[in-house]
Amino acid sequence: MVSKPDNQMQAAFVEQVSEEKLLDCMRCGFCLPACPTYIQSGYNEIHSPRGRIAIMKGIRDGIVEWDSSTEEAIDLCLGCRACEPACPAGVEYGHLLEQTRAAVQSAKSTSLKEQVSRKVAFDHLFKNQSTMVGATKLVRAYQASGLQKNVRKIGFMELFPPMLKEMEKAMPVVPKQTKRKPLVRVNKPTMNIAFFSGCLMDTMFRKTNDHTIQLLEMLGCNIVIPEAQVCCGALHGHSGELEKAKWNARRNIDAFDLSEIDFIVNNAGGCGAFLAEYGHLLAEDKEYAERAKVYDGKIIDVSSLLVKLGISEKLKAVSHLRNDLITYQDSCHLRNVNRVVNEPREILSSIPSARYIELPSAGLCCGSAGIYNLLNQEMSLRILDDKMRDVQQTNASIVITTNPGCLLQMRAGIHRAGMSDVVRAEHIVDYLIEVLI
Template sequence: MTTEKERAIMQTEFQKRMDEDELMNCMRCGFCLPTCPTYIESGFQESHSPRGRIALMKAVVDGLIDPDEDVERSLNMCLGCRACEPVCPSGVRYGHLLEEARDIIQQNKKHSFPVRVVRKLVFDELFPYPKRMRIATALLGVYQRSGLRSFARRTGLLKVLPSSLRDMEKILPDVPALKEMKERPRHLASEGAPKRRVAFFSGCLMDTMFMPTNDATMRLLQLAGCEVIIPESQTCCGALHGHGGEKQKAKELAKQNIQAFEQLDVDYVVTNAGGCGAFLTEYDHLLKDEAEWSERAKTFVAKIKDISEVLVELDFHKKGLKVKPQVVTYQDSCHLRNVMKTSASPRKLLRSIQGVEFREMKDADRCCGSAGIYNIVEPEMSMQILDYKMEMAKQTKASTIVTANPGCLLQMKLGIERAGLSNRVRAVHIVDFLLEAVERAQEAEHEEHVRKTS
């Protein structure tokens, strides 16, 4: 519980740091309400809507209310999916207001000792350091491969964990060994004549827990005619920090990434995770008040591009891709759609694949409830949102659910598990699905060649 002194400091910081023009831009029109999952799932509580949260921020700035636990609770219940932004007639940058408010609260309240330890470990000691991320992931791999996982499941040891973490343990991917994570490529030549020279933002979780997806991404870029550079000095994008009230640490990570990429003579900096890509595209806002970095950030941001956009630009959808006949639907990554404005390219790629019957899911653009670590810290609301999403997915009768962000991928796998559909439905990242289509097309071509020559 915050003290009176802490609330007074927070209120002063709200008045100094919140963008009052942006707060005033909200016309209270309500266009955002039907797009907000927490507003809908809370039974239409105004305090759990974008409009309501902006009103709370403005009331704190005006001194009408204290930044107390109720205000913090309302802000923490927000997924940060930013579905409210595309529909806002005034163009309110709600995500920027939310991050600023969360940072003010988190930096000026006294956390309990366990919370301080966890935040220190995650934000300061783990995610900013790729080597530590590899070691932590390798330990998970030891658990998976050594028999400990089977033992823990068989004996019921996992029951000591909260139900949300027990469910998450079931759907974690089998992770690579430490040696594999260390031996990462730094330069890859294009297949055939190079059409583009690109840099690849490999990320932290993506290059450890989801390393095969990164490998698939780089392979697709090569096949599309890209020379690929993967700078070793890049680090975590900082999204977890920016969304979690650790803005200063997010700035430090942003500067490290800008330095890692800015000297490369590349056409694009390519990403394959909607959450990372969206945060990277807002480095210019994050560093707007720092004279040394603001222009460098703008130059960096101008080169960020999602893998699906690059592939469509290079006509990858015309390569005769093929899979076994199946019904496919697509779940949008919120940040890919709402911040990076990328929704058509993934669908264009999927529809181009022979064997795919593409069926659009109702409310495919509504958040799945993952939202970084939201499904861990707010499991009840997250599961409500996920259950609705799975109902929409089931209506398509799809056997394959494709998405474009690691958090969304795990959440959809969790939804499949919860719905008892594991033997009939799978969730897959779009680049893994595209590589399947490439390999299947190559197999079919080889089979046809053998048939003709035999």
């Protein structure tokens, strides 16, 4: 990719990247052991959070050139934000990364192919839910028609890069899009909950959404699912399309009647983190800034809500034996942004028919990171292979996750490691329904 002249890139950084936030970094190095790319690159400083911040500031100040090496350093960042809990100065690295990618996107020259790909993805697929439904119908047709079996049989997938091959194997069976069952109405509910159904979750992972509703209804909640909601905007925001992310945020704020609900629940860690930062995203929007803060205050992850509703006591009453050995891989954004760490572990440890074992380095990214595993396959696979060695060390038969990207990545890793006969990966909600029903 050929950049426009440096003065244009510098101008974009001056306009869009906060100097105040950059100066918060004290270069102490506490972030280094928390950063997967720093570790995987052989402790290369340019691939650490403080190294990337130095690059951002250098470009903004006009003393560092934007070239292939600096572009690689920014592109190779997972955006997992594990550096933030480790930082004693409270550096808002995730916001700096979003600002940087937005600045780069506005200043660099892009090929026609990239322009078309971005337009399809961000102006259609992750903006209009009907487009997402149509796309997943094509995936379902590929699976149900027998084409998938034939493609695998003739070895056609061998023509694709390793990560794409593993992702194709790990892809869930896409359910037929049917009308959702009527929601249960409770006279004296424990809580009134709005459900953020998401774009990918409500199409490719529709079963998990249905199970989420089923669990919450079992625990006495009244649920509403606003029809006007759209994609959370996380993929837009993480890919340098901040203005388009703001459009999605405004649509979602308008879609929910916040006065009638206790919480807005979601079951995807990446979505939940972005939803909970609408206040930051729209801080300069006079019409939406205050509403966004109220919206943020209503966001809750499904595992946190289940703990509030007493799921642990319900699980302890389960009498049938399963004898599962389970472990848990954190969703980076659920852990590092929403700071939800203990709740999933508390739930899983409450199941009498299962034994929970902690996964070594569970807090380190699995290498999925949205579409990172497709754009930076080599680094993603190195991280994933290390993760699979950790899974093998536990001897667990089930790996639990709380995010669709993590789930696909872990399933791909299980296939890649040849462990499909002894290990499977499940979303926490699907596993809980399996235990309770």
